Amino acid sequence: MKNELKMTISADIANDSFVRSSVAAFCLPLDPTLDGIEDIKTVVSEAFTNSVVHGYDNDKSKKVDLYVCLEGCQLEIIVEDRGCGIADVDKAMQPFFTTKPEQERSGMGFTLMSTFMDGIKVTSEVGKGTRVCMTKKIVEAKHA
Amino acid sequence: MQVKFAEYADATVVRLDGELDEHTAAQVRQAVDMAIDMCRQKTFVFDFSSLSFMDSTGIGILLGRYKKLKAKGIVPKIYAPNRQVDKILQMAGIYAIIKKTS
Numbered sequence: 001m002k003n004e005l006k007m008t009i010s011a012d013i014a015n016d017s018f019v020r021s022s023v024a025a026f027c028l029p030l031d032p033t034l035d036g037i038e039d040i041k042t043v044v045s046e047a048f049t050n051s052v053v054h055g056y057d058n059d060k061s062k063k064v065d066l067y068v069c070l071e072g073c074q075l076e077i078i079v080e081d082r083g084c085g086i087a088d089v090d091k092a093m094q095p096f097f098t099t100k101p102e103q104e105r106s107g108m109g110f111t112l113m114s115t116f117m118d119g120i121k122v123t124s125e126v127g128k129g130t131r132v133c134m135t136k137k138i139v140e141a142k143h144a
Numbered sequence: 145m146q147v148k149f150a151e152y153a154d155a156t157v158v159r160l161d162g163e164l165d166e167h168t169a170a171q172v173r174q175a176v177d178m179a180i181d182m183c184r185q186k187t188f189v190f191d192f193s194s195l196s197f198m199d200s201t202g203i204g205i206l207l208g209r210y211k212k213l214k215a216k217g218i219v220p221k222i223y224a225p226n227r228q229v230d231k232i233l234q235m236a237g238i239y240a241i242i243k244k245t246s
Contacts, residue, residue, distance in 0.1 A: 013167045020197075038228035045199040049166045104173075106203035108236050115235060 039116035046109040047079035055083025082129035147175035155187035161194040193224035221245035
């Protein structure tokens with residue numbers, strides 16, 4: 001049985017805390033370990049921040065789409081924007097790469113997402129937007 | 145997010161209480177920079193004992209503050225990060241330049 005969550009939310013960075021907490025709360029019935037919950041919050045925060053800051057350049061009138069699906073112990077999270085897109089996804093995913101070094105950005109977002117999740121797929125088109133799809137097998141606390 | 149300072153004989157301590165993400169970044173950066181400007185001690189401690197969450201935004205902020213402190217000859221230290229914060233600091237290699245203190 002699939003359990004799904006769909007959310008469309010304004011690209012306002014003030015929503016970051018709500019978005020990551022909501023996704024984490026949605027996964028709670030699976031009884032993941034505390035470590036797992038923290039990882040989920042981190043990757044959602046990274047993906048949402050990317051959409052707001054890079055995709056939309058902080059234009060709060062834009063929207064970010066979130067989709068979360070739990071099937072068995074398999075978790076899928078999709079964060080999607082219709083923003084400026086990424087010209088070179090491979091380059092963007094390299095550790096410490098950032099297009100905004102003057103804003104003290106670490107360039108670690110995609111690295112954290114890749115490390116904390118089992119799989120990550122980024123599809124992007126310049127001028128059209130970016131879609132980040134992440135998957136992870138949730139470890140139940142009682143089995144950890 | 146609340147940012148509090150304390151001055152001791154040998155160190156300035158800045159305590160972050162809340163969540164450090166893109167939304168709170170500007171406030172934290174401004175408050176910490178003020179503390180760095182006023183710091184007359186040789187050590188500057190980032191007290192993370194009340195920091196409940198941090199994403200990669202925090203890494204950028206720490207690296208920026210590290211540069212400022214180094215330019216003033218002040219040694220930065222990190223105190224009591226929780227497990228989530230510690231994991232991110234480790235992954236980003238922050239402990240190679242800013243040591244943990246107890």
